[in-house]
Amino acid sequence: MAGYLLLSLIMFIIFISMMVSLASFSKKTAVEVKQNSVLTLKLDQAIPDRTSENPLGDMDFFSMKSNKVMGLDHLLKTIDNAANNDKIKGIFLDLTDIPSGMATIEEVRNALLQFKKSGKFIISYSDDYTQRAYYLATVADKVYLNPQGCVGIKGLAAELMFFKGTLEKLDIQTQIIRHGKFKSAVEPYILDKMSQANREQYQKLLDVLWQQMVDGIATQRKIATEDLNLMADSLKIQLGEDAVKNKLVDKLLYRDEVLTELRAKLGVNEKDDINFISAAKFFKVKGKEKISIGKKKIALVYAIGQIGVGEGDEREIGSDKLSESIRLARNDSSVKAIVLRINSPGGSALASEVIWREVVWRKKLNPW
Template sequence: MSKFLKYFLAVIAGSMVSAFFFLMGIVIFVSILASSSSQEVKVADNSILVLDLKGPIVERTSDDPFEQIISELSGQVAPVGLNKILASIKKAKKDDRIKGIYMESGMVMAGYATIEEIRNALIDFRESGKFVHSYAPVYTQSAYYLASAADKIYLNPTGMLDFQGISASYTFYKGTLEKLGIEMQIFKHGEFKSAVEPFILEKLSDAARHQSEVYLNSIWDHVLAKVADSRSLNMEALNQTASQAPVLMEDSLMLASGLIDGFKYKDEVLNELKSLTNTEEKDDLNALNISKYSSVYLPDEKKGLEKNKIAVIYAEGAIDGGSSDGIQSEDLSRTIREARRDSSIKAVVLRINSPGGSGLGSEIIWREVQLTKKIKPVIVSMGDLAASGGYYIACAADSIVAHPTTLTGSIGVFGMIPNTEGLLKKIGVTTDRVKTNQFADFPVLDRPFTADEKQLMQGYIERFYGIFLKRCADGRQTTVEAIDEVGEGRVWSGENALAIDLIDKLGGIDEAIAIAAGMAELENYRLVELPEILTPIEQIMKSMSENASARIGQLFLGEQYQILKTINDLKTAHPVQARMPFDVQLN
């Protein structure tokens, strides 16, 4: 017995010591992070700002230490926040120590509207007379669109450039579900509400194909026009060049096309940058990346002294989609409510980048937007996506701003309930039940719906679609009939949406902030980003429980991770969805 107690106490003592050192390690780790972040970043004269945009761009990022660690371990590039990129470019324009921007963004991972934000910021930066040079061994098409804002575009002599028109790929799960013995029972309203098609078809329906062709051509025409303008090219000739697949062109034809300014190795590009910044060839360039430069304050900048504030509230991801990285309706509603009650916040800019999601969650958020609008201006700024539920939470705003390449609309509703009876039979499982009333077990997943149950479900979908139409009609100050004509689940580009009055203006987040300031009659104000960023220790704990599993899944599953994630999210999804069709990926 004494020996048992000795070993038992030893285990307890060892555990306590281990826990102590673990906690001490976290404290030391956080202390190091805090001290390093508090160190002032020095900007030398004749410096350049480096935009290394080879990874995913999200709406905003915190200085998440665990994100950086996971990225280094997995060999992947950590996400960078659009908010930091735009703020750094704007700051660099006024900073006399920054002579130009060097951009390596050949494999940028972002939608066209996000790229448009950065591209416009670079064009504005060049108005200061400073240079923007872009270099990459390989340019994807969206990356080249960003690079086209530069005054010089260089490509590695053996590199590749993709500029051959926009395509969108769609994944269908019907065959997989049939093999598993799962039938998806579909209820929807909207001819174009094709979000259910991956689960019941093997290819696009005619309606889905038509709407895709319309918004893809709208986006492509916009990209052609902007590239042609930046590169001083003829738009029709540029389109002909795209049809010849520049990725396979001979060097002489590539140069003749006007897409690039030359073939150079990186050392040659760096030497050119040294010449532009009066740096000796033997010396290193004075260069700062976004991570460092974002913490730099200019001498004439005010550090949050203005009393009046405009809140920028971020709504990114699927609404109540079951994933930790999306929009949780209760959390976002609380944030909007707190901004409404804060007397120092004079206006709200709701930044939406969402394909939609839960119909109920969308309604919950809509209510807070509507209540806030009665007290202070609410302006919506749309990112890459603000469709279906994303549009639902936007429609009550005073004004809606979107990029020409934003995907929006998709005003429609669907419900999707799996019938797993076939799967259960395959594995030898049977079920039975006893109930007191006809619909006591509704909805049930281990048998097909009865005719009465189908009628009930479809009736609910129709009623919710009517509510959706009413919300949009009231918000846009038009009739339900007018919204229904452009609804039916149809997706529109931002340019299309402006023509049919679903949005008010084309532009980015700066335009939305300017509108908010004007409506609130503010000349001097400061911006606050909400929800508030977590502390470093909170970020670590949150990342350990949420982000790490996602990043590891991406590491081992690659492109298949998103497909499996979509199927897995169905387990916790609300039965009535206001969601954009498919997870559209544009090249």
């Protein structure tokens, strides 16, 4: 009996803690943006396509704290709002690595380029730039680097693991059904090296991505694409001094020296604190409302994660749920078009067929 009461008490305490944490998480506190503020972007966590609406989805039940990460949708809106907020004077990119895909980084980069049209500054600093972080940093008016740091300009590569030999040693036979020589997902189980078709498509993908990065860096840093390719091929950038000499960064500075530069930009005294505000906090500030005129709408439908049968969730595409979302938009007379935003590695052929049918049916009813 005593053990049962003790267990009940513990469960009650845990329940109360969860409710208090949830209440504090959902409570909307007013955020004040001070004059002469600087928006800080770290981007040191993977950026999902959209911010989770589930208050418990990213909850750490050990610490009873939320690990909620801002999604790309909120991040882009935050950057746009910063451009239109008179109290925000610029953006500080505090970067090292950005654990997100190139498509996401490209969208953030484009948003920052748009932000610059407002006339506000962007300053970037890192102790050590990875290649992805540096690509984003090149949108900045000034790119600074720790004197002991470096810039990772080394090109792109792809590596695959092959399990055919392991499976043979374990006397495991694979039965594969595939169509087309470029359907290479199963190759690691039936080959011991890349097929020519797979090598061709990987090479094309890497070439396109690298050319996009090189062109973007060349445009912002006023460096010839030939020179950037030479830096990558020869691993020419080994030290911070190499990065300055080759115009990849503007100066080698320690963090306190960068803060001095920021104070000069803001016109404040050396001893004054800089009014930094994080993206998560600034998003809570109500931006200027964009009034929508008319009743015609464009529906934005997200398809994120692996494709499967059923309802799915925020991290997995469910054929039933996604089809229903498209169907609701199709039956809404005010919706004149649907944007289907897909970020998926693929998945079930059956589930894909169900979703495809709904999309095709939508086009037949109202071809764009």
